[in-house]
Amino acid sequence: MTYIFIGGLRFEIVRENIHEYGLMRFDERQIVISSNVTDPSVCMTTLRHEMMHAALEIAGISHMRRYDEEPIVRAIENLFFPAWDAINNQTLNLTSP
Numbered sequence: 080m081t082y083i084f085i086g087g088l089r090f091e092i093v094r095e096n097i098h099e100y101g102l103m104r105f106d107e108r109q110i111v112i113s114s115n116v117t118d119p120s121v122c123m124t125t126l127r128h129e130m131m132h133a134a135l136e137i138a139g140i141s142h143m144r145r146y147d148e149e150p151i152v153r154a155i156e157n158l159f160f161p162a163w164d165a166i167n168n169q170t171l172n173l174t175s176p
């Protein structure tokens with residue numbers, strides 16, 4: 080099983096047959112990468128995209144009534160990039176199930 084931590088929360092990385100490239104299931108603490116995506120570079124780009132969704136959700140930005148740039152920048156800087164840096168130099172097993 081592969082997992083990452085974002086803002087102290089553990090997210091399992093799973094492969095499933097989905098139509099999208101990826102999706103983030105916050106309540107289940109899962110990041111899903113489509114099993115149809117086989118290129119490692121596309122897998123990592125998709126993972127990074129879904130990790131950003133998770134970081135913004137953890138920061139509460141998804142609950143904001145108006146756009147405010149500073150909380151978004153702080154969420155990416157303090158939640159997303161530390162999580163990304165922690166896995167960027169690792170070899171993740173993102174092979175299809």
